[in-house]
Amino acid sequence: MTEHTLTVAGVAVDTRHWIGGERVASTETFPDVSPIDGSVLGEISRGTAMEVAAAVAAAKAAFPAWAATPRAERARILHAVADGVEKRLEELAIVETTDNGALLRSHRRGVMPRVAHNFRFFADWLLKLEHEDFETRGHTNHVSWDPAGPSVLITPWNAPLMLATWKVAPALAAGNTVILKPAEWTPLTASLLADIAAEAGLPAGVLNVVQGYGSEIGDALTSHPDVRRISFTGSVPTARRIAASAAANLTPLSLELGGKSPLLVFADADLDLAADLAVEQYDNAGQVCLAATRFLVEESVAEEFTRRFVEKAGQLTQGDPRDEATDIGPNIHPRQLEKIDGFVQRALASGARAVIGGHRKGAQYYAPTLLTDVAQDSEIVQEEVFGPVLTLQTFATEAEAVRLANDTRFGLAATLATGDPERAERVTAQLVAGTVWTNCFFVRDLQAPFGGSRHSGVGREGGTWSFDFYCDVKNTVTAPNGWRNHG
Structure with missing residues (x-):
């Protein structure tokens, strides 16, 4: 050298x-x-x-x-x-x-x-x-x-x-x-x-x-x-x-x-597909601006969706990113890790519950985390964490799902899981986002506008x-x- x-x-x-x-x-x-x-x-x-x-x-x-x-x-x-x-x-x-x-x-x-x-x-x-x-x-x-x-x-x-x-x-x-x-x-x-x-x-x-x-x-x-x-x-x-x-x-x-994008899961969705899309949000240790970090799930399927998500997330391997078997690597910097943990600990102190994760894993890694029992106006729902931290909220009606999805200051992307094409058309037309994915995630083409x-x-x-x-x-x-x- x-x-x-x-x-x-x-x-x-x-x-x-x-x-x-x-x-x-x-x-x-x-x-x-x-x-x-x-x-x-x-x-x-x-x-x-x-x-x-x-x-x-x-x-x-x-x-x-x-x-x-x-x-x-x-x-x-x-x-x-x-x-x-x-x-x-x-x-x-x-x-x-x-x-x-x-x-x-x-x-x-x-x-x-x-x-x-x-x-x-x-x-x-x-x-x-x-x-x-x-x-x-x-x-x-x-x-x-x-x-x-x-x-x-x-x-x-x-x-x-x-x-x-x-x-x-x-x-x-x-x-x-x-x-x-x-x-x-x-x-x-x-x-x-x-x-x-x-x-x-x-x-x-x-x-x-x-x-x-x-x-x-x-x-x-x-x-x-x-x-x-x-x-x-x-x-x-x-x-x-x-x-x-x-x-x-x-x-x-x-x-x-930045973004604080939603993943809307309706009761008519393929729940295995929805859970797969949800687990994808841990890509790059959650350091993706487009990540759908807010799960909005219809009440009637919330328990089953959560069960499938937790099962799939549990199969992820976190460790050295140079290892072919690794699914989640480290976060970029100790300062970023401190920021991520600060968001999580403040949320837990305010009454949130960690379904999985909620803690560091050494000096460079943060455990994949899902928080529930979070308020719509809470910091963890409104602010970009930029780490492997997701939240889950439920909704009763399509109108409520759209309202919750749009209720942040951001509007980068949104992901929708539904088996009803007419619903998909109605909902996507109302979402405030530069990119909307329906029953898929992160499909990108340079011909398309992005912002x-x-x-x-x-x-x-x-x-x-x-x-x-x-x-x-x-x-x-x-x-x-x-x-x-x-x-």
Whole structure:
């Protein structure tokens, strides 16, 4: 291991920033800790306003040439990045697992292939991005998508590379240049992505990676007058600070924030399916913004549903995420574990009952938990825990189910289990959510819009919606027979 390189499971990772096509070290560092065992993986360059200024300047300088690059060439380079991801898939998987604690088997089979797909999808979508010309009183209207400029992308720790490339890929495809700020708890795969992009032929300055604490460099990133777009995935309080910082320059924002999503189980549902969907909410140790953490179950089947859920949850294995047999790994950080346990202990003190779990399992793990006897206005029902903690409430009527489902400040997603298609149509039409799943969960397509309502976010990502955000959408109107004869 050299001064600026750490090794994770035999994979060398550069700990410096990537700015203007070069590695740049900071004078100070911060430790990167593995949630698996609490070990320090290495010291990471700790960015300051100086590195931010250099990255934005590099992105600004690279923007005109990248924006002018033909669509087909931009798409070719993005496909080359995808090739590089696939070539290094195993390395990316083990580094990500070590850095954020999610299951290695998931990274190998689903997450890292999805990273490559993110680049391929937006490369291909770019080539077919168009709006049919239309006429207004004989005048021709032509819609085009012009690259907006340098874009700041601030990404979370729960699915670091997948969620980063969900932003990086469309921003680059749109012709923008990027300053990527990965979460300080999980910076490693962003560094590897910089290497892969450079090897794929992405010009210097088009992608820049600045590491560090959001509290120290966030404002420098989001208030910079040369930044033309800001995309953030994370918490509501941080989003408020970003919005306030961006306001001075009226920089457009895309915000994908928290959730407190419901799982509605009606008496006519397939209860085995409903219990399977419920157990899925423990995925990634509950660190999924889309998770349906509030079970709303019709009274007449609540006891049977709970029995089946507890039986299935009891079959889960919690432990080292590198083990193929593990179903639930660690939570990301002792600070997050403390937060999770605080929610649970306050709920128990207020009269909630732990059907399962309700306690820590060592320094890095929290037992899968289901709480019942919880009030609708209680903290545990209203606030996002972001851990393996679920609640169960009952309802008597369809109207009550909808009321309870919508009774939070969030509106990211909802899941519905019912055997009645007419009920499904009625209920989904009334749910406040950006995504609704009926008798399924986490089926995702990049063609579909993704985002939240209320405090769950601003804007939509996916397909043309991503290009609408990362571009200045222009309409050109041409008069009929208005050309002079130059012949």
